[in-house]
Amino acid sequence: MTEVGRRLLRPRPDRPPLDDVGDPPDYRFSLANERTFLAWLRTSLALLAGGVAVVQIVPDFAVPAARPVLGVVLIVLSTVIAATSYGRWERRERAIRLGGPLPRSTLPRVVGIGLAAVMVLALAFVLVEVARGFG
């Protein structure tokens, strides 16, 4: 087994298995948590689709690097959401079972800032396009 695999499978005393923590929750809370998880995944897939489309389907901007830059930022955001989604679901499930407050997440901030950056960049590229059109 690889070093990474060993580290992933090592028992974590600070994190006992989910089923051993707290009480079995009201199944409706679990299902709401599951739907939130799925909504994040769909957000990730939508960003991925946007990234693919902007690289492969959208016509060229006046700025040559525009499409790859927008596409890479979108797909990196998509990857971040997808890669952290299980951990988020797991921490919330744990909190629900323990009856504690839901853990904080920085993801809404990260996604908000990332999308704002994409939009500012897109606006800049469109403005360059428009300026060249009139020039």
Next chain:
Amino acid sequence: MTRRRPTHPRGVIDAGLQSERTYLAWQRTALAFAGVGALLSYAAVSHGRALAIPGGLGLLVGALLFSQAQRRYRLTVATARSERALDRRMVAGVAAAATLLAVASLGTLLATA
């Protein structure tokens, strides 16, 4: 004339249709996977065959999820009152699939661009 207050039947299993809403959320997610897969496959036709790899993965995961969502729905309704924990392999699996799809798409896009 007094009207009887509407009460929930005692035997109601799926209060607020939680299980059904969750089933529909799984279905939407399956469709999103298939949609991304179709988009990548469409791009593969004109922009390099390599895109068909993540494209096929997306379509496959979409089809798989679509059929598994049914099974999970029945399981959810069955376990709703038993206090047993829901199976979370599907949650972990779909998260891994989405991550893999995003990374594979980025890789093939950078390779073919």
